[in-house]
Amino acid sequence: MEFNDKIPIYYQIKQYIYTEIIISHLSPGDKLPAVRQLALDLTVNVNTIQRALSELIDEGVLESKRGKGNFVTEDETILMKLREKVIETQLQHVYDRLAELQLSPEEMITALQNYIAKRKDDNHD
Known part of the structure; x- marks a missing residue:
């Protein structure tokens, strides 16, 4: 993923995850990779990933299940x-x-x- 220097990286990661959900690369109920794995895959800081995921959880797009990870909501x-x-x-x-x-x-x-x-x-x- 290539980032635009003029837009916060966490925001671009959110947009990336939105797109992955919309085009069904991530389906309802799918588990996202671990935070550290996402950070490695996207070559960004773990804190940046955590901020993006936290906002997605606050929006209800993702659901966090303690000890299991983050999942795409099944709420249509x-x-x-x-x-x-x-x-x-x-x-x-x-x-x-x-x-x-x-x-x-x-x-x-x-x-x-x-x-x-x-x-x-x-x-x-």
Whole structure:
């Protein structure tokens, strides 16, 4: 994993775990690797991993089971809200950039539809 120097590493780790859950690399009920193993895998400090995991536990995305480790929640409501939150964050970035270009909402929708159609065409050649 490559980190962006302008964004706190713990936050990037949270985003990474969100993505792993959304794309089903981590399924509901799955156990996460141990904190030390995650720190080694991602080449970051154990405290950084612990901060990211603590926030994920506070959000309900992960559940800590004493002596067993950290697990992805099986609460479908939380997982659906997580997915919606991540999608909304990505859309917010796109919207903000297009708004800086002074596109109207209608122009944004048209541009996105055209882009999706082009990508579909490009992927089927």
